[in-house]
Amino acid sequence: MPKVLAIDDEFHILQLVAEFLRDQDYEVTTANNGRLALECLQSYHPDIILCDVEMPEMNGYEVLEQFRKNSETAHIPFVFLTGMSARHQMRAGMNLGADDYLTKPFTFQELLKAVQSRLKKTEDLHQYVEKQLDAKEKIIQTLAYRDETTGLPNQQALEQAFWQITRQEQKLALIFFQLEGFQNSAAGHTPALGRALMKALTNRLRAYFHENQKNLFYLGINQFCLLLHIQNPQNLLQTFELIQQQTQSPFQIFKQEHRFGLSAGISLYPHNALNLENLLNSAQKACQQAEALGGNQCQFVL
Numbered sequence: 001m002p003k004v005l006a007i008d009d010e011f012h013i014l015q016l017v018a019e020f021l022r023d024q025d026y027e028v029t030t031a032n033n034g035r036l037a038l039e040c041l042q043s044y045h046p047d048i049i050l051c052d053v054e055m056p057e058m059n060g061y062e063v064l065e066q067f068r069k070n071s072e073t074a075h076i077p078f079v080f081l082t083g084m085s086a087r088h089q090m091r092a093g094m095n096l097g098a099d100d101y102l103t104k105p106f107t108f109q110e111l112l113k114a115v116q117s118r119l120k121k122t123e124d125l126h127q128y129v130e131k132q133l134d135a136k137e138k139i140i141q142t143l144a145y146r147d148e149t150t151g152l153p154n155q156q157a158l159e160q161a162f163w164q165i166t167r168q169e170q171k172l173a174l175i176f177f178q179l180e181g182f183q184n185s186a187a188g189h190t191p192a193l194g195r196a197l198m199k200a201l202t203n204r205l206r207a208y209f210h211e212n213q214k215n216l217f218y219l220g221i222n223q224f225c226l227l228l229h230i231q232n233p234q235n236l237l238q239t240f241e242l243i244q245q246q247t248q249s250p251f252q253i254f255k256q257e258h259r260f261g262l263s264a265g266i267s268l269y270p271h272n273a274l275n276l277e278n279l280l281n282s283a284q285k286a287c288q289q290a291e292a293l294g295g296n297q298c299q300f301v302l
């Protein structure tokens with residue numbers, strides 16, 4: 001039930017406004033001067049404020065100024081109620097932060113429309129802010145789980161994916177791979193070259209592994225891994241060969257041609273390790289062995 005604070009020194013107007021709005025299912029609290037209204041705010045938190053302009057002790061402008069100075073009430077819609085002679089003063093009220101005004105005498109329908117309109121605008125604003133916050137939260141989540149350079153899921157995402165997959169799957173393969181000669185090619189160049197090479201390789205991998213993109217991860221400079229469900233271990237060698245094919249054509253980066261080989265290490269869950277850290281470490285060591293044996297090949301963890 002929306003809450004209304006009505007402020008007016010004319011008792012009969014205050015009562016009429018309160019009774020009408022209560023009949024329309026609004027909760028209404030009244031105050032016959034500005035000082036009482038400010039005291040009321042210590043325990044009452046209205047959704048909208050209706051306030052007369054010309055009142056003793058504290059006029060409507062002074063009430064509005066106090067409300068806008070308070071961070072807890074500054075956002076509350078504020079509607080002035082004014083006599084015909086005070087119309088020329090409304091611009092001053094709007095400049096102080098009033099949201100709307102009704103000129104006395106007003107009809108009940110005009111009052112209801114003003115209240116409904118202001119509350120709707122406030123609700124629309126709240127929904128807009130919530131959507132913006134949700135959108136920013138999604139962006140933050142995306143940045144937390146994706147690499148900025150390649151756009152691929154990162155190691156944090158790998159940890160989450162491994163946990164989810166191993167809850168259901170009996171067997172899993174982790175293929176760790178990296179470009180051979182990448183460090184030599186990138187040495188002496190700007191970091192932009194390294195990023196461009198990683199993006200180029202990522203684009204090729206995405207084109208070939210579109211069905212398994214969610215299981216392709218970028219772990220850091222020149223380090224990728226692929227999580228696969230095992231149906232036939234022999235297919236893992238074919239998968240490596242498909243990955244390897246993506247590096248056979250030279251990369252054209254900044255008008256220069258770059259050629260690379262590719263080595264990989266393959267470890268199996270739960271045969272080689274029961275947790276991701278050991279599974280990944282063993283695959284990395286197998287990849288190093290592949291490079292030591294001449295490179296451009298893969299090695300299985302025994």
